[in-house]
Amino acid sequence: MLAGTELPQVQEIGTSDRRALAEHKPVGKDGSLLQNLGRAPTTVTVIGVATDPKALELVETLKKNLRTGVAVPFVADITTDCAIDTVLIDDLRVRQLAGRPGRFGYVLTLREFIEPVEPAGVDPLDADILGDATDLLDGVLDGLDIALPFATGLERFVDPLTELLGRLTKFKADLP
Numbered sequence: 561m562l563a564g565t566e567l568p569q570v571q572e573i574g575t576s577d578r579r580a581l582a583e584h585k586p587v588g589k590d591g592s593l594l595q596n597l598g599r600a601p602t603t604v605t606v607i608g609v610a611t612d613p614k615a616l617e618l619v620e621t622l623k624k625n626l627r628t629g630v631a632v633p634f635v636a637d638i639t640t641d642c643a644i645d646t647v648l649i650d651d652l653r654v655r656q657l658a659g660r661p662g663r664f665g666y667v668l669t670l671r672e673f674i675e676p677v678e679p680a681g682v683d684p685l686d687a688d689i690l691g692d693a694t695d696l697l698d699g700v701l702d703g704l705d706i707a708l709p710f711a712t713g714l715e716r717f718v719d720p721l722t723e724l725l726g727r728l729t730k731f732k733a734d735l736p
Contacts, residue, residue: 561633561634561635561636562606562622562625562632562633562634562647562668562670563621563625563632563633563634564633565618565621567606567608567610567618567668568608568609568610568611568612568615568618569608569609569610569611570606570607570608571607571608571609572605572606572607572608573604573605573606573607573636574604574605575602575603575604575605576602576603576604576605577599577600577602577603578599578600579596579598579599579600580596580597580598580599580600581594581595581596581597582594582595582597583595601671601672601673601674602644602671602672603650603669603670603671603672604634604636604644604647604668604669604670604671604672605667605668605669605670606636606666606667606668606670607665607666607667607668608665608666609657609663609664609665609666610663610664610666611660611662611663611664613662615662615663615664616662616664618664619654619664619666622649622652622654622666622668623652623654625649626649626651626652629648630648631646631647631648631673632646632647632648632649633645633646634646634647634670644672646672646673647670647671647672647673648670648671648673649668649669649670650669650670650671651667651668651669652666652667652668652669653666653667654666654667
């Protein structure tokens with residue numbers, strides 16, 4: 561059962577477990593040290609054929625669950641020892657089989673969903689950071705009030721600087 565829907569004609573189901581180990585080689589020493597980093601989520605592969613009149617509906621439901629990326633409940637006899645209750649649909653391959661209309665072969669790759677743990681004692685937004693940001697913005701906003709008078713006050717320098725640029729260009733051209 562996947563998300564309350566029975567998967568029809570399951571022909572093969574398999575699991576894959578992997579342990580994450582990091583190998584550290586000390587400099588100038590023979591051998592290495594292994595660090596246990598826990599395990600990766602269990603992968604379950606389900607292979608089957610859907611031939612009943614609701615086969616296309618099943619395929620559409622699986623595609624929808626794949627695209628939304630929402631964890632769905634999963635029940636199978638082989639995974640009871642693994643204690644897998646919730647999975648994410650990681651991959652879905654569907655092909656229409658010849659010989660009978662509405663007959664689909666499917667391969668589902670499911671990955672165990674492990675609920676992320678919230679960090680203890682961490683405030684999402686530190687009050688000191690918010691206060692610092694507010695203080696910085698207050699200074700910027702006060703400075704914007706003088707931007708327009710400053711820009712319009714520069715107009716009086718345009719003619720003298722243009723004349724100076726013309727004289728410097730002429731001087732450069734007269735150099736040997």
